[in-house]
Amino acid sequence: MIQVINVSKRFLHNIVLDGVSLEVRDGETVALLGPSGVGKSVLLKHINGLMKPDAGDVIVDGLSVPRLKRKEIQQLRSKIGYVFQYGALFDSMSVYENIRLGITDETCANDDGYCNDRVKECLRLVNLAPDVAEKYPAELSGGMKKRVGIARAIAGAPKYLLYDEPTSGLDPVNADVIDALIERLRDELGVTSVVVSHDVRGSFRVADRVALLWQAKIRADGTPEQVLASQDAAVQQFLERDLEMGLIQAEGEARAKRGA
Amino acid sequence: MARRATITLDLRRLVGRWSLRAADHTGRFTFLVLDMLRGVAEWRIYLPRTFEQAQQVGYGSLFIVLLVAGFAGAVTSLQTGYQFTGTLPLYYAGAVISESMILELGPVLTALILAGRIGARYAAELGSMRVTEQIDALESLGRSPITHLLMPRVFAGILVIPALTMFANATGIVVGFFTAKGSLGLTYADFEYGARYFFRPLDLWYSLVKSYCFAAAATVIPCYLGFNAQQGAEGVGRATTTAVVSASVSILLLDVVITQLLLGVK
Structure with missing residues (x-):
């Protein structure tokens, strides 16, 4: 279970998180929504200890993340897969080497046979052909980079998966592919996931619960239906604007299909 | 009066900001060095990568280091001839060329070249990795x-900079000798006599100690600045420039300090 308890974080005079609390139960997928620059990624980085809170606590698997020592946090991180917004693939390494680096268990990581099989398996899980393994990140499209990023994150068979804007910068078709992939991984691997996004449509599709981060605080937290039914003006404003964009995109796609 | 107050206030603010920044850098740098010392035991991870890097850095820098050392040897030889001909015995040229190369030009020029070459590379590589x-x-x-x-x-x-320094020393001395032979008519016997007359084995150790200290400055500072780069491409550019300048200035400062210490030892 992941528990974010009253976490506050500021950068100089900019308060990014102000007493934020959030709970993600085992096996659950929670979408963390909010406008760009509101601090969603910052909150995500607190969960795997890439950032430390100014106040409050983050508890993962019963361990207080900010208080962990170097070795302990490295061990905890091997249980948490992190999918970065722009993939963050190591550009000097091939796709194979990138995914292999995600195998965090020391014994498995040194076993070539296991690594070859695991890399193939991860590529299959993210719908990529085995020959992609030989390519370098510069040779991949944006959607493929995201999928390789996901493959690397699941290579160590993590218990938790944190997605940082997995569909941002992708066209609607590729965004749908990634959303379907998140759903599939949840069902096949049974991981606990936190998906940071500003894409309402996709988030409502993949999430069991949705939380809205607005002006440094959690403004709404509940099932997609509960959040949609919220009377909070800020929640409505955010949802309407994003759903409107979704409708415009869907209309555009339909028009393109008719034209074709 | 009001203007004076503003200037004083601005000065205070400036000093305050600089002090905070210096304290911030000192703290981060110290923690980085401590983390590196803590990581020494994990040789299985860094050793294979160290050899990979050393190969790239060593081979890649060899030509430019030898070229610069050769020119330095030649110029030292010509200037020695210009200043000393007719006033001192010719064999002094052998002493001046070899001692200047071993004690000063070899270590400093090699370190400055590598501060630019690998310092910029390290800062840019790590900076790009940080911002992406x-x-x-x-x-x-x-x-x-x-x-x-x-x-x-x-x-x-x-690993590589001291080795390159030794190659630079040798190249500078050899080129210096041939230049002196061509311009001053210095014989090998005279050159060798002069070089041996003033040479102490400790000089080579000094050269080596200097090059190790310079190597640390030329690598740790760029790595620190690249590792802490921020704000996208502009931040990487700034980190790279700062890395080269800071590493070069540190090498020159270290040169003064170590030379004083070495002279004290002598």
Whole structure:
């Protein structure tokens, strides 16, 4: 279970998180929504200890993340897969080497046979052909980079998966592919996931619960239906604007299909 | 009066900001060095990467280091001839060329070249990795960026720079001799006599000690600045420029300090 308890974080005079609390139960997928620059990624980085809170606590698997020592946090991180917004693939390494680096268990990581099989398996899980393994990140499209990023994150068979804007910068078709992939991984691997996004449509599709981060605080937290039914003006404003964009995109796609 | 108050206030603010920044850098730098010392035991991770880096840095820098050392030897030889001809015995040229190369020109020029060449490379590589979240990705995979990225680079520099310095010393002396032979008519016997007359084996150790200290400055500072780069491409550019300037200035400062210490030893 992941528990974010009253976490506050500021950068100089900019308060990014102000007493934020959030709970993600085992096996659950929670979408963390909010406008760009509101601090969603910052909150995500607190969960795997890439950032430390100014106040409050983050508890993962019963361990207080900010208080962990170097070795302990490295061990905890091997249980948490992190999918970065722009993939963050190591550009000097091939796709194979990138995914292999995600195998965090020391014994498995040194076993070539296991690594070859695991890399193939991860590529299959993210719908990529085995020959992609030989390519370098510069040779991949944006959607493929995201999928390789996901493959690397699941290579160590993590218990938790944190997605940082997995569909941002992708066209609607590729965004749908990634959303379907998140759903599939949840069902096949049974991981606990936190998906940071500003894409309402996709988030409502993949999430069991949705939380809205607005002006440094959690403004709404509940099932997609509960959040949609919220009377909070800020929640409505955010949802309407994003759903409107979704409708415009869907209309555009339909028009393109008719034209074709 | 009001203007004077504003200037004083601005000055105070400026000093305050600079002091805070200096304290911030000192703290971060100290923690980085401590982390590196803590990571020394994890040799299985950094050693293979160190050799990879050393190969790239060593081969890549050899030509430019030897070229510059050769020119330095030639110029030293010509200037020695210009200043000493007719006033001192010719064999003094052998002493001046070899001692200048071993004690000063070899270590300093090699370090300055490598501060520019590998310092810029390290800062740009690590800076790009920082702004594209590759360093965060490495950390999120439970790996330490210190042992995976920084230590191989620093150790590669510390391994390669002293070796390159020795090659530079030798090249400078050889080219210096041939230049003196051509311009002054210095014989090998005279050159060898002069070089041996003033040479102490300790001089080579001084050269080596200097080059190790310079190697540390030329690698640790760029790695630190690249590792802490921020704000996209502009931040990487700034980190790279600052890395080269800071490493070069540090080398020159270290040169003064070490030379004083060495003279004290003598």
